[in-house]
Each structure stands twice: as C-alpha cells, then as structure tokens.
Amino acid sequence: MTADVAPPEIPSTASPPDAxxxxxWAACISLMALLNFMVLLPxxxxxxxxxxxDQGWAIGTDALWTSGLVPTVDFAYFxxxxxxxxxxxxxxxxxxxxxxxxxxxxxCNVLIVAGVVRFGWACRFGxxxxxxxxxxxPMAVMAVAFPxxxxxxEAVLLVNALAFQARGRPPVALALxxxxxxxxxxxxxxxxxxxxxxxxxxxxxxxxxxxxxxxDLLPAALVAALIAAMLASIFGPGPLMKTLLPTxxxxxxxxxxxxxxxxxxxxxxxxxxxxxxxxxxxxxGFWLLATAVMLVGAVRIxxxxxxxxxxxIVTCGVxxxxxxxxxxxxxxxxxxxxxxxxxxxxxxxDQTGTPVQTRPYRSTPLGKIITAGLLIxxxxxxxxxxxxxxxxxxxxxxxxxxxxxxxxxxxxxAFREVREIGKQHRVFLFVRSGAARELFAxxxxxxxxxxxxxxxxxxxxxxxxxxxxEANFLLVPKELAAGLTAWPEFADELACFxxxxxxxxxxxxxxxxxxxxxxxxxx
Numbered sequence: 001m002t003a004d005v006a007p008p009e010i011p012s013t014a015s016p017p018d019a020x021x022x023x024x025w026a027a028c029i030s031l032m033a034l035l036n037f038m039v040l041l042p043x044x045x046x047x048x049x050x051x052x053x054d055q056g057w058a059i060g061t062d063a064l065w066t067s068g069l070v071p072t073v074d075f076a077y078f079x080x081x082x083x084x085x086x087x088x089x090x091x092x093x094x095x096x097x098x099x100x101x102x103x104x105x106x107x108c109n110v111l112i113v114a115g116v117v118r119f120g121w122a123c124r125f126g127x128x129x130x131x132x133x134x135x136x137x138p139m140a141v142m143a144v145a146f147p148x149x150x151x152x153x154e155a156v157l158l159v160n161a162l163a164f165q166a167r168g169r170p171p172v173a174l175a176l177x178x179x180x181x182x183x184x185x186x187x188x189x190x191x192x193x194x195x196x197x198x199x200x201x202x203x204x205x206x207x208x209x210x211x212x213x214x215x216d217l218l219p220a221a222l223v224a225a226l227i228a229a230m231l232a233s234i235f236g237p238g239p240l241m242k243t244l245l246p247t248x249x250x251x252x253x254x255x256x257x258x259x260x261x262x263x264x265x266x267x268x269x270x271x272x273x274x275x276x277x278x279x280x281x282x283x284x285g286f287w288l289l290a291t292a293v294m295l296v297g298a299v300r301i302x303x304x305x306x307x308x309x310x311x312x313i314v315t316c317g318v319x320x321x322x323x324x325x326x327x328x329x330x331x332x333x334x335x336x337x338x339x340x341x342x343x344x345x346x347x348x349x350d351q352t353g354t355p356v357q358t359r360p361y362r363s364t365p366l367g368k369i370i371t372a373g374l375l376i377x378x379x380x381x382x383x384x385x386x387x388x389x390x391x392x393x394x395x396x397x398x399x400x401x402x403x404x405x406x407x408x409x410x411x412x413x414a415f416r417e418v419r420e421i422g423k424q425h426r427v428f429l430f431v432r433s434g435a436a437r438e439l440f441a442x443x444x445x446x447x448x449x450x451x452x453x454x455x456x457x458x459x460x461x462x463x464x465x466x467x468x469x470e471a472n473f474l475l476v477p478k479e480l481a482a483g484l485t486a487w488p489e490f491a492d493e494l495a496c497f498x499x500x501x502x503x504x505x506x507x508x509x510x511x512x513x514x515x516x517x518x519x520x521x522x523x
Contacts (some may be wrong), residue, residue, distance in 0.1 A: 026117040028134045033113045036138035037106060040385075042392035043145040044105060047407035047415070048505065050098050052477050054147035054450075056435030058087050059096055061449045063438050072239040075448050076455045078248040081231045081240060082182035083150045090149075096438065098405060101149060105142075108152035112141045112339070115159035119343055122166035123309040128371060129350035133342065135378035139283065140342040143335050144385065151336065154184040158191065159339050165315065168308035170198050174220040182227050185244055187337065190322045192220075194315055202311065248455045253329060255454035260328035267331035286381035287334060289373055290345040294320065297348020310353025316344035345374065403439050414503035418475055419443070428471035430484055444471065453487060461489050468493040474509040492516050 037044075049055035064075060065084055071077035094100035120133055133140070140159075146152040161176040174195040180188035199216045232240045242248070257263045269288065271278050279285040298317030301310045320340050327333075349371055396406040401416040421427055422442025429436045429445040432452065436445040446464045448456070468474070468490060474497055476485065485494055496516065497509040 022121060025120070025130050025134065029117055029120075029137045030113050032134060032137035033109055033116075033141040036142060036382075037109055039389045040142065040145050041102075042389060042396050042406040044102050045098055045398075045404075045406050046145070046392075046396075047402040047405035047411060048477075049145070050405055051402075051429070051434045051436045051439065051445075052431050052480075053434060055098075055101075055145070056439075057433045057449055058083075058101060058149050059091075059098070059435035059438050060433065060445075062087050062091055062096060063435075064447060064449070069447075070235060070239060071449065072242040073236075074457070075460050076248065076452065076457050077449045078243060078246075078252075078455070079150050080181065080183040080185055081235055081243050082179070082227060083153060083184075085231070085234065086153065087149055098403070098435075098439070104149055105146055105152050108146070108149070108156050109142055111156045112152075112159050115156070115163045116140055116339070118163035119159070119166055119312075120346075122163060122168075123312070123347060123350070123352045125346055125352070126350050128375075129346040129352075132349065132371075132374055132378060133346050135375060136286070136342045136346075138382055139286075139378075140339040143283065143338045147335075150184055154180055154188070154336075155339060157183065158188065158337075161191070161195075162312055162316065162340070162343060165195065165198070166309045166312040170195050170202075170308070171216040171219050174199065174217070175223045178220040178224040179227065181224070181244065182231065186246060186249065186327050187319060187323055191315070191319055194318060195220075198311060198315075203306075252452055252454050256330070256452075258329040258333075260324050260333075264330045265328045265333055268334055280377070280380055281384040283334065283338070283381040283385075286374070286377040287338070287341065289370070289377060290341050291320065291324075293370060293374065294341060294344035294348045297351065298344060301347065301351060301354060304355065305351075305353035307353045309347070313344055313347030313352050316340045316347065320344060349374065408504075410504040414506060418473075418506075418508070421473055425472035426470055427473045427475060428467055430468070430474050430476045430480075432480060432484065443475070451484070461487075465490055465493055469515040472511050476507045476509060478505060478507060 043049065044055075046055070050059070061071070061075075061077070061084065065071065065088065069075055071081065071084065090104050091100060094103065116133070116137065120130065123129075125133065142152075142155075146155075157176045157180040161173040161180070164170070164173040164176065174192065177188050177192045177195060181192065196217065200213050228240065253259070259265050260268070269284060271284075279288075294317055298314050302314045305311070305314070320337070323337050323340075327336075349367075392406065395408055397409065397412060398404045398406055399412055399416075401412050401419065407415070418427060419440060419442045422440070427443050429443055431445055433448070433450045434445055436443045437447075444467055446467065448460055448464065451460075451464065474494075484490070493515060494509075496511055496513045498512045499507050500510040501508040
C-alpha cells in the first residue's frame with residue numbers, strides 16, 4: 001500500500017500541539033467522561049430499563065439465540081448480527097448479567113474517549129475548540145446511558161474511524177466502517193460511501209495512481225468479506241442479508257411516523273407543552289445552535305479548507321444532515337450520534353484546515369457571541385440529566401428484589417410483591433423488550449428481541465399469545481399499556497383478564513376466566 005504523505009501545514013491560530021497542554025486536555029476529557037459515567041450509573045443499571053425496555057434486550061436476545069432461535073427467522077431483528085456474536089463472547093466470559101453488560105459499556109466508553117482524544121489531536125484544535133470539547137465531552141462520549149451494547153459498539157467504531165480519517169488514514173477508517181455495517185448498518189453505509197469517494201477521488205499531497213487508490217480499498221474489502229463469511233456460517237446467508245438491508249427498519253419508520261421534521265421526532269425540537277427552559281437545561285439548545293454553526297462552518301471549510309482534518313469536519317456535517325433527514329426516529333433519536341455534532345462544531349469554530357484569515361468565530365462580534373453561546377450551552381445542556389441522576393442516586397436502591405438493579409422504593413415494593421405472586425402463579429410481563437425472564441425465575445416475558453407490530457413475525461406473535469394464554473397474572477407497564485394491549489392479535493386472550501391493582505409504574509391484571517379455546521389452526 002502506498003504510504004500517505006501528510007499535506008503541507010496550513011497556518012493556524014491554534015496553540016502549538018506541544019505535549020503538556022495536549023496531555024492535560026486529554027486528561028480533562030477522560031475525567032469528564034469518567035464523571036459522566038458515574039453520574040449515569042443509576043440509568044445504566046436501572047431496573048426499569050433492563051426489565052421493561054431496551055437495555056435488557058442484549059441479555060434477552062442472547063438467551064433466544066443460545067436456545068436455538070435464529071434472528072430474522074424465529075424473531076424479528078434488524079440490527080447487525082456482529083453485535084450478537086460479541087455479546088455472546090462477552091456473556092460467556094463474564095456471565096449473562098446486567099453487571100457484565102455495564103462493564104462492557106464502560107470499556108466502550110474508554111475506547112470512545114481514546115477516539116475523541118485522537119480526533120482532537122489530529123485536528124490540532126485551538127484553545128477555544130479544546131475547551132468546548134471538554135465541556136461537551138459527556139455528550140460526545142455517552143450523552144445518556146446507551147440503550148444497548150449495539151449503540152456503544154457503533155459509537156466506538158465510528159468515533160475512531162473519524163479519528164483515523166482526520167489523521168489522513170482513510171483506508172483504516174473505511175475498515176472500521178466496514179465492521180460497523182455489521183453492527184448497525186444505516187449511517188455506516190453512508191459514511192462508507194463517503195470514504196470510498198475520499199480514497200478514489202480525494203486530493204492527495206502526492207499524486208497516487210489508480211492502482212494504489214484501489215489497493216487502499218483492499219483492507220475494508222477483506223474485513224467485510226471475512227466478517228460476512230463468519231456471520232453467514234453462524235446464522236445463514238438469509239439472516240445476514242436481511243440485517244444488511246434496511247427494509248424492516250424502513251417499514252417500522254413508516255408505520256410509527258418517525259422523522260425529524262414532520263414525524264414524532266419533532267417532539268425533540270418542538271416539545272408539548274412548550275417550555276423555554278427546555279431549550280436551556282436539556283441538550284436541545286446546544287444541539288440546535290451547534291447544528292447551525294457546524295453546517296455553516298462545514299460549508300466554509302469545504303470551500304477553503306485543505307487536508308484530511310478539514311475533510312473530516314465536512315464529513316461530520318454531511319453525516320449529521322443524513323442522520324437528521326433520513327435516520328431520525330422519535331424524539332430520543334438525538335442520542336445516537338452526538339459525537340459527530342461535537343466534532344463538527346469544534347472544527348467549525350476553529351475553522352480547521354483553513355488559512356488564518358478565514359477564521360471568523362473569534363475575530364468578529366457575532367462570532368464571539370456564537371462561541372460564547374456554545375461554551376455556555378454545552379454544560380447547561382447536561383444540567384437536567386445531571387440533576388435527575390443525582391436524584392436517582394439519592395432515592396434509588398439496589399435490593400435483591402430487583403436483582404441489584406437501581407429502582408425507586410415504590411418500584412421495589414411493587415416488584416417484590418409481584419415476585420411473591422410469581423412463586424405461586426404464572427406472571428407474564430407484557431412488555432416490548434427486556435430481560436425479565438432471564439433475570440427473575442418467578443416471571444415470564446415475550447420471547448422476542450423487540451415486540452413491534454409493524455415488523456413482528458407471525459410465529460413470534462403466536463408465541464407471545466400462547467404465553468398470555470398460560471399466564472394467571474399480567475404485569476403491564478403504564479407507559480406501554482395503551483400500545484401492547486391494543487393489538488388485535490391479543491384481544492381474545494386479554495379479554496380473560498381484569499385489572500386488580502395499580503402500582504406506581506405498572507398495572508396488575510388477573511385472570512377472571514379460563515382462556516378461550518383457540519380456533520382450529522391457531523395455537
């Protein structure tokens with residue numbers, strides 16, 4: 001492979017990248033990420049998240065796979081299959097527990113921090129951009145508790161791919177992106193196309209022959225071929241192809257009315273009821289201002305910038321636009337790629353890779369106001385989450401009743417009672433996802449990755465219906481009651497239950513009549 005030669009230095013107002021300030025900056029980034037991880041620990045190890053929601057699906061899906069069920073064949077699944085293999089190896093080594101998963105998330109945080117530091121070093125950010133990155137480090141590393149290991153793996157790979165691209169090593173970046181396609185393929189596919197364009201058609205300080213440029217694609221091609229062969233041998237070529245194509249995700253997005261501008265995602269930037277404080281102490285204010293600054297700055301850098309760092313800032317802008325326009329789901333989707341926004345806005349205010357005279361943000365009154373706004377909003381954007389986490393640290397407990405997971409006293413008392421009922425009767429947690437059946441022997445829960453009606457498989461729905469038929473009690477989370485209980489596929493079985501108790505977070509339903517006899521041909 002032809003060695004990449006660094007482009008000529010462009011004059012910069014940034015501080016010289018001497019060792020001491022940069023090591024100090026890296027230490028500050030690491031400290032902020034560590035404090036953020038500790039603050040978010042009650043959310044990372046939350047009872048409701050593992051038992052009722054996304055964070056439990058890695059444990060639940062691993063149990064489904066090891067029991068002989070095949071993703072996309074026996075249960076709906078549209079993330080990458082490589083995630084399941086990594087989860088299986090980790091759980092085999094450390095145990096299939098929430099604690100083991102949290103340690104895995106912690107290790108991912110370490111690798112993300114390494115990528116963030118390497119990115120800042122490669123871009124040679126000036127002092128203001130470095131300070132902004134320190135203040136926004138929690139958002140760049142782990143804005144909230146990762147919904148699943150899949151999202152953590154994706155962040156590790158994409159953050160480090162951006163760092164390699166900024167250092168002028170797009171072949172290595174493309175190899176990491178090729179891995180990401182088998183973890184969570186959506187945005188990784190877009191990034192992969194960009195990197196292929198950079199390698200084949202991008203400027204280089206030393207003119208490369210076409211054979212050398214094509215040779216630079218070989219590492220990524222080998223990685224993709226090897227991973228695809230491994231996954232096909234484990235799961236079969238059918239499931240592999242289904243998880244690489246976005247058909248199921250597209251069906252879900254359409255059915256759930258997802259989208260940033262016109263779908264339910266608009267609740268992120270236009271909350272109801274409207275409250276001006278939401279724009280200050282939630283991530284929204286920083287997110288909106290940073291998006292505007294990054295897009296304007298990325299255009300200027302695209303026109304006047306030179307070198308791999310400038311190209312990477314532009315890449316962050318393109319990926320952010322692609323995410324907002326095509327991959328933004330509900331109001332919580334902002335949590336998936338905030339590191340690209342932080343990277344892009346830091347490069348924009350620094351005008352990375354451009355001549356000195358085109359750096360406007362610290363030399364004009366408007367630029368100073370914008371920069372000050374970003375520096376103020378970056379810490380304020382995390383205030384609401386920090387206050388909530390401090391409250392959880394003070395209120396939540398980790399008793400045996402919840403398997404050592406953080407829970408409020410009212411949820412602890414409720415679930416302790418439910419587990420006592422489960423010792424005598426069949427209790428079914430009617431949830432979309434989670435790991436209740438793996439964590440608590442007294443309960444059962446859907447044998448599904450994530451129970452979503454637009455993509456649910458017929459055999460998957462039949463299995464859940466049979467679980468309801470066999471149950472004596474149903475525990476239904478309040479926030480999901482209107483959704484799951486409205487499925488017509490479950491109407492006959494649910495008609496045999498009546499609510500007998502209301503807890504703070506759940507409804508308890510008890511069987512009032514035997515299950516109806518199933519029609520011929522239906523389980």
